[in-house]
Amino acid sequence: MGEIERLIDRLEELDDLLAGCMKCGLCQAVCPVFTETGLEGDVTRGKLYLLEGVARKMISDAKGVKQRLDKCLLCGTCAANCPSGVNALEIFLKARIILTEFIGLSPVKKVIFRNLIAHPRLFNRIMSLSGRFQGLFITPASPQLETYCSRALSRFMGERHFRRLAEVTFSQGPEKWKKPGKTSKYKVALFPGCVVDKMFPQVAMKTARVLERHNVEVSIPDVQICCGIPSLASGDRKSFTSLLSQNLDSLIALEADFLVTPCATCTSTIRKIWPMMGSELLSERKEQINKLAASAMDISQFLVDVVKISSPALSSDGKGKRVTYHDPCHLGKSLGVYQQPRMLLQSLSDCSFVEMKDADVCCGNGGSFNLQHYQTSGSIGENKIHNIQSVEADVVATSCPACMMQLIDLLSRNEKPIAVKHVIELYEEDGNQ
Amino acid sequence: MISKSLVDRFTTLLGKENVYRDKIDRFNYAYDAAVLEPVIPELVLRPTDREQLGEVARLCNENKLPLTVRGAGTNLSGGTIPQKEGVVVLTQALNKIIEINEADMYAIVEPGVVTATLASEAAAKGLFYPPDPGSQSVSTLGGNVAENAGGLRGLKYGVTKDYLMGLSFFDVEGNKIKSGSKTVKCVTGYNLSGLMIASEGTLGVFSELTLKLIPPPQTSQAMMAVYDTVEGATQTVAAIIAAKILPCTLEFLDNFTIRAVEEFSHAGLPVDANALLLIEVDGHPEQVAEEANIIREICSKNGSTRIQIAEDEVEKNRIWEARRSALSALARLKPTLVLEDATVPRSKVPDMVKGVQQLAGKYNLAIGTFGHAGDGNLHPTILCDKRNRGEWETVEKMIGELFEIALDLGGTLSGEHGIGIAKAGFLAREIGQASIDYSRKMKLSIDPNNILNPGKQVGGWNG
Ligand SMILES: Cc1cc2nc3c(=O)[nH]c(=O)nc-3n(C[C@H](O)[C@H](O)[C@H](O)COP(=O)(O)OP(=O)(O)OC[C@H]3O[C@@H](n4cnc5c(N)ncnc54)[C@H](O)[C@@H]3O)c2cc1C
Ligand code: SF4
Ligand code: SF4
Numbered sequence: 001m002g003e004i005e006r007l008i009d010r011l012e013e014l015d016d017l018l019a020g021c022m023k024c025g026l027c028q029a030v031c032p033v034f035t036e037t038g039l040e041g042d043v044t045r046g047k048l049y050l051l052e053g054v055a056r057k058m059i060s061d062a063k064g065v066k067q068r069l070d071k072c073l074l075c076g077t078c079a080a081n082c083p084s085g086v087n088a089l090e091i092f093l094k095a096r097i098i099l100t101e102f103i104g105l106s107p108v109k110k111v112i113f114r115n116l117i118a119h120p121r122l123f124n125r126i127m128s129l130s131g132r133f134q135g136l137f138i139t140p141a142s143p144q145l146e147t148y149c150s151r152a153l154s155r156f157m158g159e160r161h162f163r164r165l166a167e168v169t170f171s172q173g174p175e176k177w178k179k180p181g182k183t184s185k186y187k188v189a190l191f192p193g194c195v196v197d198k199m200f201p202q203v204a205m206k207t208a209r210v211l212e213r214h215n216v217e218v219s220i221p222d223v224q225i226c227c228g229i230p231s232l233a234s235g236d237r238k239s240f241t242s243l244l245s246q247n248l249d250s251l252i253a254l255e256a257d258f259l260v261t262p263c264a265t266c267t268s269t270i271r272k273i274w275p276m277m278g279s280e281l282l283s284e285r286k287e288q289i290n291k292l293a294a295s296a297m298d299i300s301q302f303l304v305d306v307v308k309i310s311s312p313a314l315s316s317d318g319k320g321k322r323v324t325y326h327d328p329c330h331l332g333k334s335l336g337v338y339q340q341p342r343m344l345l346q347s348l349s350d351c352s353f354v355e356m357k358d359a360d361v362c363c364g365n366g367g368s369f370n371l372q373h374y375q376t377s378g379s380i381g382e383n384k385i386h387n388i389q390s391v392e393a394d395v396v397a398t399s400c401p402a403c404m405m406q407l408i409d410l411l412s413r414n415e416k417p418i419a420v421k422h423v424i425e426l427y428e429e430d431g432n433q
Numbered sequence: 434m435i436s437k438s439l440v441d442r443f444t445t446l447l448g449k450e451n452v453y454r455d456k457i458d459r460f461n462y463a464y465d466a467a468v469l470e471p472v473i474p475e476l477v478l479r480p481t482d483r484e485q486l487g488e489v490a491r492l493c494n495e496n497k498l499p500l501t502v503r504g505a506g507t508n509l510s511g512g513t514i515p516q517k518e519g520v521v522v523l524t525q526a527l528n529k530i531i532e533i534n535e536a537d538m539y540a541i542v543e544p545g546v547v548t549a550t551l552a553s554e555a556a557a558k559g560l561f562y563p564p565d566p567g568s569q570s571v572s573t574l575g576g577n578v579a580e581n582a583g584g585l586r587g588l589k590y591g592v593t594k595d596y597l598m599g600l601s602f603f604d605v606e607g608n609k610i611k612s613g614s615k616t617v618k619c620v621t622g623y624n625l626s627g628l629m630i631a632s633e634g635t636l637g638v639f640s641e642l643t644l645k646l647i648p649p650p651q652t653s654q655a656m657m658a659v660y661d662t663v664e665g666a667t668q669t670v671a672a673i674i675a676a677k678i679l680p681c682t683l684e685f686l687d688n689f690t691i692r693a694v695e696e697f698s699h700a701g702l703p704v705d706a707n708a709l710l711l712i713e714v715d716g717h718p719e720q721v722a723e724e725a726n727i728i729r730e731i732c733s734k735n736g737s738t739r740i741q742i743a744e745d746e747v748e749k750n751r752i753w754e755a756r757r758s759a760l761s762a763l764a765r766l767k768p769t770l771v772l773e774d775a776t777v778p779r780s781k782v783p784d785m786v787k788g789v790q791q792l793a794g795k796y797n798l799a800i801g802t803f804g805h806a807g808d809g810n811l812h813p814t815i816l817c818d819k820r821n822r823g824e825w826e827t828v829e830k831m832i833g834e835l836f837e838i839a840l841d842l843g844g845t846l847s848g849e850h851g852i853g854i855a856k857a858g859f860l861a862r863e864i865g866q867a868s869i870d871y872s873r874k875m876k877l878s879i880d881p882n883n884i885l886n887p888g889k890q891v892g893g894w895n896g
Binding site for chain 2: 015016019020022023024025026028029038039040041046049050053058059061064065068083084085
């Protein structure tokens with residue numbers, strides 16, 4: 001079998017999924033990357049048709065196809081709006097694996113995913129060392145947004161403005177949640193997610209405190225293990241499978257009723273992607289995966305839907321700080337969680353909630369997309385910044401640390417001192433709760 | 434092969450980033466929304482200034498390169514499938530609304546402006562752009578003019594041609610031709626704007642469109658009527674028109690579509706009904722109330738078993754959701770969806786629906802029919818799997834017979850989706866060879882090298 005035939009053979013498995021696309025082109029109306037570039041190769045229809053082109057031997061440049069496929073936020077907006085119900089995300093993730101295995105994973109990624117992230121203890125240690133020594137390389141950018149930038153690391157960081165890595169991550173922090181506490185109505189395993197753990201540890205801390213305040217028993221995994229989405233987005237089946245299986249061991253051991261996270265991307269990965277990919281990659285543990293996935297929830301959703309907190313909506317009174325909300329794609333479009341975070345914000349006593357235009361449009365971060373296509377990522381985010389400013393917000397709240405990074409970067413570079421907070425931070429800090 | 438020196442000239446003209454030679458980039462412009470084989474063009478160009486279109490056309494003509502203009506690529510007839518040795522010219526970067534004039538109620542736009550964008554910008558100024566093809570969230574106005582796109586509001590408000598007041602386009606020598614005016618009345622020169630309507634990119638490259646805007650209706654009333662028979666529904670349509678009422682929308686769903694929609698959205702539609710009419714009247718509040726009453730009576734007189742009148746916006750939305758989700762509901766049943774639009778005179782809708790149902794039985798195919806009952810423009814939607822070669826051959830055969838039925842009923846091959854290459858072969862049967870010859874002679878005198886989207890609208894011939 002020739003080289004390309006091998007690839008075509010593997011793409012066969014996507015045939016049924018691909019056949020559902022009727023090439024209507026309506027995804028052009030919703031794809032944030034297409035909205036920015038206007039190129040067919042950047043929209044769902046174009047990307048799906050490239051795969052068909054390979055399968056039909058009309059194109060053979062696998063690297064080129066992979067490059068086009070990688071220019072995608074994996075935001076799921078297209079899938080959520082497709083009239084034909086095409087599951088574009090499933091196709092994209094599976095295609096990335098197939099193409100990566102055909103082309104080969106780059107040596108750098110191999111080291112990062114297989115030798116580093118797939119070994120959580122080592123990864124955590126290196127990250128906290130970096131946290132301690134970062135001061136040597138970074139200089140403050142915006143005091144209000146607590147951001148830094150870096151000349152010395154500009155090869156990696158570009159023009160970015162970012163928050164410092166935590167010197168003590170959340171998972172290295174207080175021991176108390178690592179031992180089961182007193183029994184309560186619900187037992188929750190708190191999964192902070194890597195970005196919260198290492199860059200916004202206070203978000204996890206506050207999540208835990210709020211849960212405790214509502215008499216929920218919290219336990220956290222011994223070590224923070226990556227949910228696997230970066231591996232998957234880079235097409236590395238091997239490290240994803242390893243992370244999934246390590247996570248299963250670590251989380252099942254906590255014997256919790258719910259798996260709660262303050263990270264929209266982790267929630268959506270655990271709830272949707274683990275079953276989608278795991279049922280094939282780790283078929284022997286399918287049941288465990290499905291059970292865990294079904295118990296995964298965003299923190300706002302958990303408080304509103306399960307704990308049923310009863311905070312009155314206060315904030316139409318126009319007093320206090322003006323707070324607006326940005327819907328992370330992985331919470332809104334992926335899981336349909338729109339109302340719950342807003343309910344928490346509306347219950348704040350010292351803030352008034354204002355809805356901005358296009359709150360549920362992607363901020364342009366897209367994880368590895370931001371790394372590979374920093375310019376496009378930024379221009380997609382420009383509209384978001386404009387909409388935040390248009391409602392004269394003092395604070396923009398959201399539910400995903402990746403969106404927080406993007407908003408912080410954009411606001412800081414534009415010298416707009418608007419605070420960026422996780423919903424749960426505001427909720428925890430509010431005197432009324 | 435396009436020579437390097439020609440590519441260099443395009444590059445100088447448009448900038449490196451707007452000239453696509455890489456095969457993958459070109460492959461992305463090999464298809465549109467029609468179920469047809471893709472053809473990879475030799476070069477893709479993306480002008481960012483509308484004046485560049487003329488130079489592009491001239492260079493293509495001088496080098497005898499087939500030129501296919503492409504908007505959003507949503508046409509359903511292969512209108513943007515290029516020639517192998519040809520050039521695709523993208524208009525999506527030409528998306529400026531040049532002017533919206535409230536006093537004289539018109540808009541001047543570049544061809545790449547998206548239909549819904551103009552509609553919402555006009556609405557923001559208290560004006561109304563009625564043509565609303567199902568693809569309006571992405572389709573371009575240039576594409577709308579070149580296909581004479583219609584939509585749900587066709588019966589009362591007309592289609593794209595009724596809103597084109599004038600335009601500028603480039604001929605193959607790169608001359609800018611102007612036609613029409615910003616005035617309501619204009620008889621200066623031949624009506625070249627009319628000629629450009631439904632020209633499918635074969636007669637000129639549009640650079641500026643002047644479109645009519647109108648005051649929006651003050652209010653509207655939506656309702657749904659359920660029927661045991663298709664005849665009941667179509668008699669209702671005839672009676673409404675006979676009563677001198679023009680609803681802004683008058684949509685039909687057959688039993689197959691009703692069942693698909695219900696399964697998809699659980700909206701509580703009557704799955705044993707044989708036809709559903711979705712009707713909306715708009716205008717002055719008193720007139721709307723009066724017409725809604727008359728329509729209600731007409732519906733029940735003609736055998737409607739249930740009539741539901743939307744009490745508020747929420748109910749109105751629920752009623753329209755049935756129509757809006759028709760395509761989605763059908764699309765999910767099978768991998769391939771062929772959206773046809775053979776159109777017949779209003780009075781022949783029952784015969785057409787019957788004909789389609791007979792074909793479905795004869796060939797054992799799944800077909801849902803829905804569409805614009807008010808103007809006889811139905812969309813028989815064939816569901817199949819193109820990968821199954823036998824089935825696909827059957828579908829192609831069946832479509833041929835579908836056209837025969839429509840033509841026998843005094844109808845037309847296409848109400849709004851265009852001829853493109855999909856239906857070019859059936860053209861003679863509808864308009865006759867003399868009409869084709871006349872059209873070709875005209876095209877050849879305008880475009881002697883036949884470079885403007887060859888093979889579309891007037892068929893595949895090499896001039
Ligand atoms: C889901 C769906 C629903 C649809 N619903 C409707 C409907 O309700 N009513 C309807 O009428 N159609 C409908 N269509 C068909 C299609 O959307 C319309 O024909 C639309 O007008 C095409 O616009 P476009 O920008 O995609 O044009 P394209 O497909 O890009 O091009 C169409 C034709 O226009 C020519 N063209 C484009 N721009 C120019 C220019 N500047 N100068 C010269 N020629 C040009 C092209 O060469 C081509 O021949 C639907 C399609 C889909 C996929
Ligand atoms: S992905 Fe969906 S919306 Fe996009 S072209 Fe395919 S069917 Fe249409
Ligand atoms: S996932 Fe998002 S960025 Fe990727 S194609 Fe779909 S809408 Fe576009």
